[in-house]
Amino acid sequence: MINKIGKITLYVNNQEEAKEFWTNKMGFVVKLEQPMGPNMKWLEVGPSAEEFTSFVLYEKQLMKSQNPEANVSHPNIILSTSDIQSTYDEMKAKDIKVEELMIMPYGKMFVFKDQDNNDYLVREDKY
Incomplete structure (x- = not known):
């Protein structure tokens, strides 16, 4: 069965601004950053390299263009x-x-x- 919470998606207006906030202000580290198609990238940040759970920073507009029905409202964290x-x-x-x-x-x-x-x-x- 499930034994950990893996990733939590945060829908953001701009991935680079969100990356700046979470790494420079909050002290998180980039755990994974790689392209996932044209004009898109997978970006994960977490409190440390060792921490299993991470935030996936995903741009709201890209998600809405892929899936107009997607709920990109902010989760309670x-x-x-x-x-x-x-x-x-x-x-x-x-x-x-x-x-x-x-x-x-x-x-x-x-x-x-x-x-x-x-x-x-x-x-x-x-x-």
Whole structure:
């Protein structure tokens, strides 16, 4: 049976802008980048080379041209950190749009926005 979550597709307006955001601002690495036809490429980023799960950055307009019925709305994604305060401070220092740090009975978390103004949640997890 299935034992890992492999890849999560993020539909973006521009792959190069998304690559810049995820690698230079978020500190992710490019795990795979290769052509997949004319004017298209497969682009995966992840927190490290060793991390199995990655984001596939796929341009919205290309997907819509291939499949007009495709839902390219943004998925709800929760990223994890073991030190929420340091992560929050680092992201603010890199001029990433972050909302207020929330301290709730069920955990600490905050929302940030990517280059296309999509929302992500970062949550502190002990691992």
